[in-house]
Amino acid sequence: MFNTKTMDNKEKQNKEYQILIAAEQEFLTKGYDGARTTSIAKAAGVTHAMLHYYFRTKEQLFERIVDEKFATMSHSMFAIMGDPSLPIIERIKGGISAHFDFIAENPLLPRFIINEIVTRPEHYEVLYKRISLIIETIFHDLQFEVNRAAERGEMERVDVKMILISIMSMNIFTFLAYPFMEPLMGELMADRDKFLAARKAENIETIMKRIKKQ
Amino acid sequence: MFNTKTMDNKEKQNKEYQILIAAEQEFLTKGYDGARTTSIAKAAGVTHAMLHYYFRTKEQLFERIVDEKFATMSHSMFAIMGDPSLPIIERIKGGISAHFDFIAENPLLPRFIINEIVTRPEHYEVLYKRISLIIETIFHDLQFEVNRAAERGEMERVDVKMILISIMSMNIFTFLAYPFMEPLMGELMADRDKFLAARKAENIETIMKRIKKQ
DNA sequence: TTTTGCATTAACAAAATTATTAAACAACAT
DNA sequence: ATGTTGTTTAATAATTTTGTTAATGCAAAA
Secondary structure (H helix, E strand, O other): OOOOOOOOHHHHHOHHHHHHHHHHHHHHHHHHHHOOHHHHHHHHOOOHHHHHHHHOOHHHHHHHHHHHHHHHHHHHHHHHOOOOOOOHHHHHHHHHHHHHHHHHHOOOHHHHHHHHHHHOHHHHHHHHHHHHHHHHHHHHHHHHHHHHHHHOOOEOOOOHHHHHHHHHHHHHHHHHOHHHHHHHHHHHHHOHHHHHHHHHHHHHHHHHHHHEOO | OOOOOOOOHHHHHOHHHHHHHHHHHHHHHHHHHHOOHHHHHHHHOOOHHHHHHHHOOHHHHHHHHHHHHHHHHHHHHHHOOOOOOOOHHHHHHHHHHHHHHHHHHOOOHHHHHHHHHHHOHHHHHHHHHHHHHHHHHHHHHHHHHHHHHHHOOOEOOOOHHHHHHHHHHHHHHHHHOHHHHHHHHHHHHHOHHHHHHHHHHHHHHHHHHHHEOO
């Protein structure tokens, strides 16, 4: 969603903003190639000339959405970091949970980002640097804590990078592949919230068992 | 890849087959919307009128690729089942490894399937039934073995469905998000094979710890 | 009130993409 | 040789989608 704090009500109701909202939905669900500027304009309740008036080209409108979604992705990754004031085990537990919740609120984000990077490598440079920075921050801090805890015999001395990948894999895949899991889960899937709660618990349990001292 | 056993050399060199090969590559990397029939024709070394002569429409050509890729996905899922003659722990270990290797040989498959299902729900019905069948087979058999082993105290009594999701999550995400991991992994990523071997080992280790008796 | 600047509309142009057709060609059986 | 069948090419049609423009409105500043 777009920065609502710096937008007053008038702005929220104006056409430019409506176009952004509609574009976000269209690009997230259909990707750049599948998105249609006419369809965005229609959903926003404006003529498609208006769309071009405000954003010039489909490409420029898309860039606006990409920027915003990359920022959201950064936030989601920071969520894994957890609360540094907690003991390391609790901290990782909380990080997994927070990351899961973040993706749950942005379920279309992972597919969008993955597709963008794979099919439009020109975006890669900017994202690469952004991710590197995040990873440096999270990784060094966490690995330091993990090493200390391992020395105290509280947990295994694990490679935090590997653990981070496993956490992201399990959390993100839940939403990427949600449509496939219906036939797999049967009854449990009937209630989406129930299923997600069970998956979150399972992901936490899996990582906890991976890092706990045997 | 297309059934090469029933195709002699003459057929392999013919235009229809070349179009299929080119279409597979184009659709897998760019998706339906991003793919261009002219680009497929060019890559196949035929005029684009030839493409329409053989396959009538882009849609029909695409269906051919979808059918083939859905079949490949089925095979990948069966790989998780492992060798039923082995003890359950070894069997699951082998299943994870085989599944990982299968995806490694078809790294574009997961993104293609996920995008198809999300953006073209009309395919969902056929896939739903196909997955259901596979899952029934794999799940019942594995859960039965797991329950027996759990009674003998050899492992935890886990929900096999949850374990299957975790395995697929970690194996598939490795390839879905491969481009993102470069900044995360640094040196290790320099050698792709080394990284994949490390990831496979980590996925196996994670699941083993999850199911082993504490 | 005039001017200025942005917003809006409708019509249209341009480009890209998919699809068709008519005619030429080749292989081959009769 | 002739007719039949399927293949190939070049040209072009049709459609879809993106982008532009000129005219008009409208509200606030000068």
